[in-house]
Amino acid sequence: MTPADPALETPLTRAFGLRLPVVAGGLMWLAEAGYTAAAARAGVLPFLTAASFPDPAELRAEIRRCREAAGPHAFGVNVSMLPKLVPGERTEEVFRLIVEEGVRVVETSGRNPEPFLPILKDAGVTVIHKVPSVRYAVKAQSVGVDMVSIVGAECGGHPGMDLVGSMVNLALAEERLEIPFLIGGGIGSGTQIVAALAAGASGVVIGTRFLVADEVPAHDGYKAALAAANERDTALTMQSVRNTIRTLKNETTETVARLERETPDIGIEALMPHVSGKIGRAAYESGDTSKGMLSAGQALGLTHRAAPLAEIVAELETQALTALRRLRPEAPRAGALSGAA
Ligand SMILES: Cc1cc2nc3c(=O)[nH]c(=O)nc-3n(C[C@H](O)[C@H](O)[C@H](O)COP(=O)(O)O)c2cc1C
Known part of the structure; x- marks a missing residue:
């Protein structure tokens, strides 16, 4: 290709x-x-x-x-x-x-x-x-x-x-x-x-x-939750254990953020029951995104x-080609005055 x-x-x-x-x-x-x-x-x-x-x-x-x-x-x-x-x-x-x-x-x-x-x-x-x-x-x-x-x-x-x-x-x-x-x-x-x-x-x-x-092997409910989310629906946690992670905001991120706020030197062991990969994996299977550290970024706003x-x-590709047309001088720009008669 x-x-x-x-x-x-x-x-x-x-x-x-x-x-x-x-x-x-x-x-x-x-x-x-x-x-x-x-x-x-x-x-x-x-x-x-x-x-x-x-x-x-x-x-x-x-x-x-x-x-x-x-x-x-x-x-x-x-x-x-x-x-x-x-x-x-x-x-x-x-x-x-x-x-x-x-x-x-x-x-x-x-x-x-x-x-x-x-x-x-x-x-x-x-x-x-x-x-x-x-x-x-x-x-x-x-x-x-x-x-x-x-x-x-x-x-x-x-x-x-x-x-x-x-x-x-x-x-x-x-x-x-x-x-x-x-x-x-x-x-x-x-x-x-x-x-x-x-x-x-x-x-x-x-x-x-x-x-x-x-083709992503996860429950449709998980994908629906991501599609409905926007660029403000992620949370950064785990900074206290120097392992910052950005995930979908949910009950787990609220709990982890609270624990880190209350006990700044909490340590990974105490967080593990919440952040274990097993819980996230279960969410992919069940489609219930209320719990688990579900990695997702601000591009959710574009998803x-x-x-x-x-x-x-x-x-x-279509978006990239549109952007290229905008940059080329011979192309009319969207909203250009000359085209607005
Ligand atoms: C659900 C999920 C799982 C990820 N797992 C891994 C991983 O196992 N190894 C890795 O190097 N990066 C992993 N990443 C990071 C991605 O490969 C990629 O670098 C990142 O998602 C790009 O940023 P974006 O989410 O804003 O597109 C993961 C990202 C997401 C969203």
């Missing part, structure tokens, strides 16, 4: 034959073979999430399922290197498995990927390391990753402790980086893709906007209804 307009071609679209310069970032419990393959077929670069498959045999089988369903379209594997999710030993095993399975690209996150780069580089795997702010991107560049994704404060999931917004990250990245970079956090419209490219990015990373895709992934990608 190639983009509909040459202005949307970037090192990312060229390397992976994409329709749009868009990465569909790893989604814990949700980015399995069905969703990942659908996103690959729709023309973006998706990442199957390794941490959702703690058993290596299961991960291997899921990669194979995904390859079969994706056909010739590229996909990668996301490896979140949080020690809690994937202990050190296991991380190396996961990377070796990825190499054995012939995966061409990984999205790493959570901590410095340097110890694992030789395994990946020797096999020719492209490493896109995801960080919450530009200072970490500079570090990642210095250890030799191929690309960085900078996912700012607006994002669903973990925006880090700095909470720098995506517009600021965008301009800082151009100033401070030499390797190709992607911008994420609050991206839900194709117009933002064009803005990112204009500022020097090679593409964007999207999580939240894709959560309502038909209006459930739809097939291919339709969401087509909508992003």
